[in-house]
Amino acid sequence: MALVLNAEEEEFADSVRRFVAERSPRAKLRELMASGQPYHGDVWRQMSGGLGLSGLIIPAEYGGAEAGYRVLAVALTELGAGLVSSPLLAGTLAAGVLLRLDDKDAQGRLLPGIASGELIATLALAGDVTVRADGGTLTGEVAPVLNAAQAGVLLVPALAGGGIGVYEVEAAAAGLSVAAAPALDHSRSVGTVRLDGVAGRPLAGDAARALGFARDLANLALAAEQLGAFGAALEMTVEYAKIRAAFGRPIGAFQGVKHRLANLRTDWELAHAALLDAARAADERPGDFAAAAAVARVSVSDAYVAAATATIQLHGGIGFTWEHDAHLYYKNAISQNALFGDPRAQLDRLRTLLTAG
Amino acid sequence: MALVLNAEEEEFADSVRRFVAERSPRAKLRELMASGQPYHGDVWRQMSGGLGLSGLIIPAEYGGAEAGYRVLAVALTELGAGLVSSPLLAGTLAAGVLLRLDDKDAQGRLLPGIASGELIATLALAGDVTVRADGGTLTGEVAPVLNAAQAGVLLVPALAGGGIGVYEVEAAAAGLSVAAAPALDHSRSVGTVRLDGVAGRPLAGDAARALGFARDLANLALAAEQLGAFGAALEMTVEYAKIRAAFGRPIGAFQGVKHRLANLRTDWELAHAALLDAARAADERPGDFAAAAAVARVSVSDAYVAAATATIQLHGGIGFTWEHDAHLYYKNAISQNALFGDPRAQLDRLRTLLTAG
């Protein structure tokens, strides 16, 4: 039941934080923006192979670290703080679905590659499922899909008859086309997936349940990334408020600035507590996980947008320049907010959970 | 098209303001609260007979001042500022409905009494119409109804067959019962009207159109009262922020207080402009009146609640005492917000108007 991180978790957080500072500082993101690459291959190899982040929730039998969701949340918080671009979220969601399905064959075939980072996998889920499966072939369009253009395998939810299924689709499959989009968030790579009679392998297991879990996992993972980025944007602003002077005083001495930052810190503390709770619930209280993850996501989403807005505004003119990192956080905040269900959708979902519970 | 008040309107505003200060200061409201009376009969006689406020929108042929809606808005703003308790709004809405119906007989019978203030009339409208008219008798319940317990005549909208009608009901009619409610707003008198086979006289004319106008008129009238009260609550707070010291300074010197008051003043200015526009629209642009009145109401409602909340909070402990007038405004703000359609209902209505227009 404890919310506070234990010593091991703290240590792990430190190691990820060091990794971000040393191997993937924000200057790396500027390189990606200039080159048009979705992420740095070497950074990804270090994250996955070196730190093992790609296999945190994957059982040891498939080559994963089997470290659990609390540790995953810790890692994503640090990566989010650094706006590290990688296919980790895509692969984690794909792994989450595979783990909740009941397809030993697919698990054995895909999880080891996801765990090692060699296989880029993604889950083609966005809003309501509209792809149709007809006699084993899939037709429809899904957007936005994380790392769609880099994925070697896509897990595609599709409607078949009266029910829903999850299908494994190879990137090279005939009839599949992927169009990369100019993601608003420079640290995110997304694309549109079009399926025109694509052969998909149906995966065994309760697809509705697995996809429900994927949405909860997306909430947890995004909340972690958002909380990390929220904290980083806020810290950047607080530090600036200490050194920037106006009217003969550091601007942080003015209540107009001080109180706004205090409000944001308060929001951050609440969102932080909610995230810790959701991560614990994933490991320890599965029945409460959906509600806890929705609470974490709802607690952080709009507050992070407000924080990123403040980061631009309280930096004054300089916060509006391309060279300053404030806009990276602002774009990230707005984009994160819309992924896998915006705040309104999350509240609708939470309300349903509460009324049912 | 001019929004600014002309000299005549300014002068009229001054005279109503003086009337409130001299004849119905807030001490009078304290008397009502102690006595349980809904309003002061003498104040009402001076308002109606002396100042002619009860007949502002009533044509001269029925004994009214025929002064129009701009002047009505000016008067209600000042009365709202002083939290003056009276049956003016009830009678004005009843008059508005009568004027938009096409029943010369009823107009001739009722309007002179309303104009002189001798007849207390009210409109039994609250939310959707649910009273049913069956063979000339009315059955149902309406709440809250303004000055229900004091009204000599009630105009009751009711469903008859597929349509809607407005019925004139005498206070003494058999089967009619009125229960006064302990209104949250100490300056308002409301009650529940129950009709159990009450004989009602159907009024000729387009009832749906007349009731639509009544809702717009309610928006205009309430927006005016709210704006006046908003201004008074804000002014009270600003004055206090000038004379109350903390940490060696007037509290208004602190940005935490100063900026909150500046935001409220900004909201007030916008709501004020919107009210001026709505009042002009009522007189000059009937096709735009519904939207203009909804904009005025939406602009003032929540902002006034925020202002009244600030009035309590920025007065510190003293603003929470029964003796201080802050709570009178807060209760008024919350109650006004819910009368004749809360902000959500207003926004729904406005959206419909905009989409249709």
Added chain:
Amino acid sequence: MSEQSVTSFRDRARSWLAANAPRRSDAQEPDGEPQAAGVAAQREFQAKLYDAGFAGITWPKEYGGQGLTNAEQIAFGEEARGYALPTGVFFIGLGMPGPTILEMGSEAQKKRYLPKMLRGEEIWCQLFSEPAAGSDVASLTTSAVRDGDEWLLNGQKVWTSGAQWSDYGAIIARTDPTVPKHNGITMFIVDMHAPGVTVRPLKVATGSSPFNEVFFDNVRLPAGSVIGEVNNGWAAAVVMLRNERVTIGTMGSPRTSPLSYHSLSALAARLGTGADVEVARRLARLYARERSVRLFGQLLREEAMAGRDPGARGSVAKLAGAELAMSACEVAEAVLGQAVVAGGAGDPEIDAVIMAVIGSPGSSVAGGTNEIQRNIIGERVLGLAKDPGVDRGTPFNQLRVGTLNTK
């Protein structure tokens, strides 16, 4: 401490509570203070609690406590969560004056007052707030003037909870007006039954009187009344205020509070207003906010248990709690819809919600305004520069205070 001893303490608490304490009911709890009629019963219950070894769990044995650790205290709190312990009148004494006397009081004070406090024999209140001081607590004007070994107390306090049934109070008064405001304040113990003490109920916006004004007219404080040192009372007051903030902030609102998600969603279902999508979302957001505030309180407690000082983050809890209450008011207004106009009209559930809405803006000020909390968070949590206060170096008697010196 051994883990085993905590477990056995917990077991003992569980069975004692089951046998002796009333369960928390799901029904609406009465708002505000216990009625005088209940005070005797509360004294009795506190005595039973004491006899069973559950009063003053972490206080030293020589002053009537149990001499145990935070672990036992938390274990008891967890076990007691499902019970409505009738000990409200002791809440302030045991939470604020008690620990302060324990830390700063003389040996004689500790021996004289603490055991009786724990046994429920004497009820305490805290006398800090003044009409002219408000948020700027340190600008208080109640004065204590030395008269031989004794002191003569004059002035007025306000917003004093429980003054009407208190036997003693911890009061701060100005003992040197010629030095800057923080340096001339002393904390005293005052006998609330002494001649010259007048307690008057204070009627608030809701129409009820949950607080008091207390007047001191030449009240004689005997020798030995000073807590800590003369003119060093502000340090003690700061500790008390900080405790108060953490307490207010982390209490959370019970499920049964009229402004809780639980209550409001039930009311929305009954009134039909919850069918509106936006109202339903606001309720869900209220749930999320309520839960996150509660979780943050839990996190602070866990950190405290792990030996980390929550420090100024208690102000985060206090601010979050006050803002939760205000946002709950907005949700309540949406849920009530037109029902708010008629002021409840006899429906007790609606009445309770309306009274809570009316009370919230005022209550949010108690324990320090939001502005004060934001200053504390900005300066002590975020490390932002302080406001260049003009009042820190100025002798108190040259300072603008309240609304007195401005006309």
Added chain:
Amino acid sequence: MSEQSVTSFRDRARSWLAANAPRRSDAQEPDGEPQAAGVAAQREFQAKLYDAGFAGITWPKEYGGQGLTNAEQIAFGEEARGYALPTGVFFIGLGMPGPTILEMGSEAQKKRYLPKMLRGEEIWCQLFSEPAAGSDVASLTTSAVRDGDEWLLNGQKVWTSGAQWSDYGAIIARTDPTVPKHNGITMFIVDMHAPGVTVRPLKVATGSSPFNEVFFDNVRLPAGSVIGEVNNGWAAAVVMLRNERVTIGTMGSPRTSPLSYHSLSALAARLGTGADVEVARRLARLYARERSVRLFGQLLREEAMAGRDPGARGSVAKLAGAELAMSACEVAEAVLGQAVVAGGAGDPEIDAVIMAVIGSPGSSVAGGTNEIQRNIIGERVLGLAKDPGVDRGTPFNQLRVGTLNTK
């Protein structure tokens, strides 16, 4: 003025505009500044406007104006509302430096500069903002040092609109750093083509470069460049800043702005996101807010026409406009839904909305932050006490400025 002459002026304007000016289209207007390619065309149009007697309507005839009254000016504005006059590059010059030279400039300056400004022969910019000054405009560090009758200008300005095609600029520079900051500032005319002036486009968060940085490296200002008096430039700057605020605040966002109710409700209908009740209500609220901001602007203009000085209430308009833009951003996010993630992905309408959302927090700072406006409203509209500034009496060279003196 007679009412008749205004009517005939209005009639003349109406027919001239109908014959010569392009109508405002309902299509998306290009965001930001006119392209350099359009500058020549704008010069041409301004000359036609001048020849027809519609430039400098209220300016004196001896400086190229029409010598008419506010009534004619307003009549022209009303008639021009339906047209998109291609005169954007003259907006700043005619709105700010022009009136200032008119009021405070020397006779020689008025004769030399104003007619050419009105005829579209010379484009002007305004050089106030500096990187280290920000909201505290008066803490500028660009310096002008006397050299005989001339001055030597050094420093950097930023956020300068139109610097790239400007012929002249009105610049404020520090001419005495040993006195308090407001007292050592002078306003000059600077030739933007002079040696030592470097204009660099400044790339902002949206990826575009609507502003410039301007560097001054030993730029020689000839005798007669001072506007008004030496060391009295702050007074002129305040007038200019106030005009700017009223201008920004009362412009309103055109129907065709990507963040207007009009644009967003059309987009919501197309994307289907407007079917959500809450989104629909937010759109309606946006409409109400937009309309009330526009009405307040109208009220201010009416009052000005009636001879009442809007004074500090221009800050109300500025603040309301900035907050309108930020609330429109929130509505836009709700309307866009998932579409925001893919950054427009080639849909020009969505692209325009996203760019507007990205640009809004930064744009809201232009013309003074919301905090500055709130201070002005609090102090000059409501009459609240001023912040006890530490910077008013201190010589500028002993003051903390920007982030320079803090390391």
